[in-house]
Every structure is written in C-alpha cells, then in structure tokens.
Amino acid sequence: MARSFDRIAATKPVVFLLALVPMGWLAWKVSQNALGPDPVAQLEHNTGIWALRFLLATLAITPARKLTGWNALIRFRRMLGLFAFFYASVHLAVYLIVDLGGFWSQILVEIAKKPFVTVGFLAWLLMIPLAITSTRGMMRRLGRNWQRLHRLVYASGLFAALHFLWQVKYGETIAAIEPVIYAGIFAALMLARVPHRLIKRRTGTPAGSAPANTTRSQ
Amino acid sequence: MADRIGLPINPSEITPESVYLRRRTLLKGLALMPSLLAGCSDAVEPPAEAAAGDELPGTKLIFTHNSTFSSREVQTSSKDATHYNNYYEFGTDKADPAQNSSGFKPKPWSVEIAGKAGITGTFTLEDILKGHALEERIYRLRCVEAWSMVIPWVGIPLAAVLKRFQPASSARHVSFTTVARREQMPGLGYPVLDWPYREGLRIDEAMHPLTLLAVGIYGRELPAQNGAPLRLVVPWKYGYKSIKSIVRIEFVEQQPETSWNQSAPDEYGYYSNVNPAVSHPRWSQGSERRIAGDGFNLFGNRLQTLPFNGYADQVASLYAGMDLVRNH
Numbered sequence: 319m320a321r322s323f324d325r326i327a328a329t330k331p332v333v334f335l336l337a338l339v340p341m342g343w344l345a346w347k348v349s350q351n352a353l354g355p356d357p358v359a360q361l362e363h364n365t366g367i368w369a370l371r372f373l374l375a376t377l378a379i380t381p382a383r384k385l386t387g388w389n390a391l392i393r394f395r396r397m398l399g400l401f402a403f404f405y406a407s408v409h410l411a412v413y414l415i416v417d418l419g420g421f422w423s424q425i426l427v428e429i430a431k432k433p434f435v436t437v438g439f440l441a442w443l444l445m446i447p448l449a450i451t452s453t454r455g456m457m458r459r460l461g462r463n464w465q466r467l468h469r470l471v472y473a474s475g476l477f478a479a480l481h482f483l484w485q486v487k488y489g490e491t492i493a494a495i496e497p498v499i500y501a502g503i504f505a506a507l508m509l510a511r512v513p514h515r516l517i518k519r520r521t522g523t524p525a526g527s528a529p530a531n532t533t534r535s536q
Numbered sequence: 537m538a539d540r541i542g543l544p545i546n547p548s549e550i551t552p553e554s555v556y557l558r559r560r561t562l563l564k565g566l567a568l569m570p571s572l573l574a575g576c577s578d579a580v581e582p583p584a585e586a587a588a589g590d591e592l593p594g595t596k597l598i599f600t601h602n603s604t605f606s607s608r609e610v611q612t613s614s615k616d617a618t619h620y621n622n623y624y625e626f627g628t629d630k631a632d633p634a635q636n637s638s639g640f641k642p643k644p645w646s647v648e649i650a651g652k653a654g655i656t657g658t659f660t661l662e663d664i665l666k667g668h669a670l671e672e673r674i675y676r677l678r679c680v681e682a683w684s685m686v687i688p689w690v691g692i693p694l695a696a697v698l699k700r701f702q703p704a705s706s707a708r709h710v711s712f713t714t715v716a717r718r719e720q721m722p723g724l725g726y727p728v729l730d731w732p733y734r735e736g737l738r739i740d741e742a743m744h745p746l747t748l749l750a751v752g753i754y755g756r757e758l759p760a761q762n763g764a765p766l767r768l769v770v771p772w773k774y775g776y777k778s779i780k781s782i783v784r785i786e787f788v789e790q791q792p793e794t795s796w797n798q799s800a801p802d803e804y805g806y807y808s809n810v811n812p813a814v815s816h817p818r819w820s821q822g823s824e825r826r827i828a829g830d831g832f833n834l835f836g837n838r839l840q841t842l843p844f845n846g847y848a849d850q851v852a853s854l855y856a857g858m859d860l861v862r863n864h
Binding site: 348351354355356357358359361416417418419420421424427428431432433434435484485487492493 | 612615616619620627628629630631681683726728815818819820822823825827830831832834835836837838840
C-alpha cells in the first residue's frame with residue numbers, strides 16, 4: 319500500500335505535464351502560423367476536443383477501477399477533471415474573445431438562441447461548481463452532498479457530447495463520424511455504471527456502504 | 537455597363553474592421569508597390585495586396601483588371617483560397633479538395649446548353665469562351681458557414697455568354713449542373729448530397745453584370761479544387777450558389793431543384809442571398825470570420841456581414857417587394 323502510494327504521487331507530475339502537451343502544441347502551432355487558413359476555427363476545434371477527451375477520461379475512472387480492480391486510479395480523477403475544465407475554459411475563451419471579440423451583442427444571441435452553443439455553454443457552466451468543490455477541504459465540508467453534487471458531471475458530459483454532435487452540417491456523414499464516436503464512448507461509460515447499481519439494489523447492499531465499490535474488484 | 541450600375545464598393549460601406557485591415561496592408565503595400573503598379577495602372581488606388589498566384593500550377597491567363605467591379609480589401613492568399621475549399625465531390629473536409637483532386641481532368645471540356653433557348657447543344661469550352669475578353673474581378677466570397685475570403689477571379693460576365701444562346705422569354709430560371717466523375721472525384725462515393733450537384737439562378741440574377749463565369753483565379757487557370765475549368769461566381773449569394781465545374785446549363789420555366797435546398801430546405805433556400813438578418817438555424821449570419829492576409833493575426837478577423845454581402849447597391853433592386861426572410 320505504501321509503495322503504491324509513492325508511485326502514484328510520483329506519477330502525478332508526469333500526468334500533469336502530459337496533460338499540458340496539447341496546449342503547448344497548439345501554442346507552438348499558433349506561433350508558427352501552422353494552423354491552416356482558418357486558425358481560429360482550428361483553435362476552437364482542438365481545445366474543445368481536448369476538453370471532451372479529459373471529461374471522458376474523468377468519467378472512465380470508475381468503470382476502469384471496476385474492470386481492473388486498480389483502485390489507485392481514482393487519485394488521478396480530480397486532475398483529469400480539472401484539465402477538462404481548463405480546456406473547456408480555454409475553448410470558451412477562444413470563442414468569446416478571439417473569435418467573437420468585439421461582437422458582444424452577438425455572443426448573447428448565440429448562447430441564448432443557438433442550441434449547440436447553449437448546450438456547450440451549459441456543459442462548461444456545470445463544471446464550475448465541480449472545479450470549485452474539488453479541494454479536499456470542500457470534500458470534507460460537503461460530506462455526502464459532495465458526491466451528489468458531482469453527479470453533475472454526467473449532465474456536463476451529455477451536453478458536451480451533444481455540443482459536438484449538433485454542429486455537424488446536415489448531410490456531412492463523414493464529419494459526423496467523430497462526434498458519434500465520442501457520444502458512443504460517453505454512452506458506454508454511462509452504461510458501465512448502470513449494471514453495478516442495479517446489482518447493488520438487487521442484492522440489497524446498503525446504499526451508503528462506500529466499500530462496495532472497492533470490494534467488487536474483478 | 538459600369539455607368540449604369542455604378543461603383544460596386546462604396547467607401548462608406550467599409551466597416552471599421554476593414555479599415556483596420558487596410559491600414560495594416562498599407563504598410564505591407566509599400567514593399568509591394570512596384571508589382572502593384574505593374575498589375576493595374578487603371579485603378580484609382582491599387583488593390584490592397586498583390587495577387588500572388590505564382591505558386592499555382594495553372595497556365596497564366598491574359599486579362600484586363602476590372603477595377604470598377606473589384607473590392608480593395610485585403611486579399612486572401614492564393615494558398616488559403618486553394619487549400620480551404622468546400623467541394624464535396626472531392627471530400628467534405630476543407631483540405632480534401634486540394635488533396636483529392638489531382639486526378640481530375642479539366643481538359644477537354646464541353647458544356648451542354650439545353651432548354652428554352654434558340655441555340656442548344658453541346659459546346660466545347662473554347663467555343664463558349666471564343667470572342668469574349670477575360671477580365672479580373674476581386675470579389676468578396678461569403679460562405680454560409682460564416683467565414684469569408686476576398687478572391688481575384690478571372691472570367692467573363694455570365695450574361696454575355698447566355699445571350700449568345702438566345703434564351704426564350706419563357707426562360708425564367710437557369711439551372712446549372714456540376715460534372716460527376718466517380719473515378720476522378722472520390723467524394724461522389726458518399727451520399728452526402730444527391731449527385732450531381734445542381735444550382736439555379738433566376739434569369740435576372742443570371743443576367744446581372746456582377747454574375748461572373750470564371751475560368752481563373754489569381755491570374756491563372758482555375759485549379760481543380762476551385763472548380764476547374766468553368767464555374768460561377770455570384771458574389772452577393774452564399775458560396776454554394778457559385779457552382780463549380782459546370783457541364784450543363786439549362787434554361788427553364790420553373791424554379792429548378794438545387795442540391796442544398798433539396799437536402800435541407802430550412803437551412804438553404806433557393807435564393808441564398810447573403811443576409812445578416814436571417815440566421816442559419818444553428819449559427820448567426822450577423823458576422824463572419826475573414827480569411828485574408830498572412831494569417832498570423834488571430835484577433836480582429838471578425839467583420840460585420842453586410843446585406844447582399846456588400847453588393848446591395850447593385851442587386852437589392854432585383855428583390856424589390858420580396859419577403860427576403862421567407863425567400864431566403
């Protein structure tokens with residue numbers, strides 16, 4: 319146990335740096351004018367897709383623990399979740415400041431009236447309370463409510479997947495493949511949670527028994 | 537002709553953003569001065585940026601620059617204009633057309649003229665162009681996806697060509713068809729649209745002096761990804777109306793079927809005039825991201841979209857009394 323603790327603690331900075339690689343790569347591309355004819359669209363697409371990837375990675379921790387029995391995985395979850403929020407915030411900032419910069423009235427119209435923008439904005443909005451309450455102190459203070467609050471991540475994931483799907487131009491079958499794959503991964507990660515709960519209910523395990531998660535390895 | 541419709545670009549319609557862009561270009565222009573002066577001595581003020589088409593593979597064309605019909609905004613680089621294309625017959629990604637069109641053969645080319653006209657039949661491209669002097673016009677291109685470019689086209693007014701075929705008075709619309717060669721256009725393997733691609737114009741739109749039948753871009757023959765060897769450029773309408781690689785022109789009585797309208801009538805109307813007041817169901821058309829200049833500048837590329845893409849003075853009268861929201 320002690321040995322595994324050390325290993326996780328040592329791995330965390332590596333994961334942190336790896337999570338920054340897409341950002342660094344984008345910054346480099348911008349500095350080299352290597353993002354193609356429409357660099358703003360590329361920035362939007364890339365920051366958005368990395369936000370979604372980190373969100374899905376965060377959602378994959380619980381099913382992965384169940385599958386592998388490697389419970390230490392949970393210790394990466396907060397970092398992955400915060401990186402999802404980070405990339406989503408950069409994504410939104412690029413859209414608002416770089417892309418729509420100066421066209422402030424249009425921003426409100428787009429968020430209010432364009433469904434794909436609305437759901438994307440909601441996905442980001444729902445992440446704010448999760449990011450704020452991600453500290454150990456907040457976790458302690460909120461107690462059981464912390465877990466309840468953090469179920470918002472499911473809604474955020476759903477909205478993020480929808481946001482990606484909804485912007486595909488009609489008839490663009492090929493362009494739809496990627497969003498459909500991501501939506502499929504999200505659906506699979508959600509489904510992976512369902513049987514566990516059903517089984518728990520059927521076998522009559524007390525709902526509050528936290529160790530149920532950890533003892534069901536393999 | 538120029539006298540009748542006047543200057544297509546009023547200085548008053550230039551937005552503050554483009555003023556900013558022009559200022560940026562002025563500095564660059566100092567370095568480019570000699571080449572600018574060589575290219576267009578008739579211009580009141582030289583076009584904002586030299587049309588650098590030297591890396592394009594097509595043959596150089598001989599033409600006169602039509603400054604009356606040309607925008608003086610910062611031009612899109614020839615690289616961007618030829619590597620960021622919507623031409624689904626070569627693939628749906630913007631980079632696909634440049635990548636997947638090397639097997640396309642624009643020569644020899646012929647166009648079928650059909651329908652309500654005195655002269656119909658199949659004509660070679662050379663026959664169609666014979667006797668017409670090529671001219672260059674720098675037009676704004678506004679894509680329905682809310683990005684835009686400024687492109688120097690080389691071509692002839694469509695009206696001059698159409699008149700030679702003596703359209704009948706019953707010809708109220710003109711229907712255009714793009715070539716569909718399965719073996720040369722890999723995108724045709726996917727049912728994205730109901731191939732072949734078709735577009736249409738009302739006869740008065742087709743006959744309007746701004747409507748150009750283009751054969752070149754940046755002073756050279758059109759590359760395949762830009763619609764070689766013959767395409768339409770209708771600058772006051774969304775880009776998809778400017779049909780590429782035309783093989784058939786038909787004079788018809790009724791409003792013809794058009795590909796995008798057929799696939800999603802709510803999103804793409806028959807007229808498809810650039811209109812900031814009519815939103816696409818999923819995004820606003822109130823502004824656009826201009827792809828022009830060297831591309832290093834990430835900020836300040838957004839411009840206000842103008843009614844009829846800034847060509848309202850010339851074309852708004854075509855739609856007098858029409859509900860442009862319903863007839864979008």
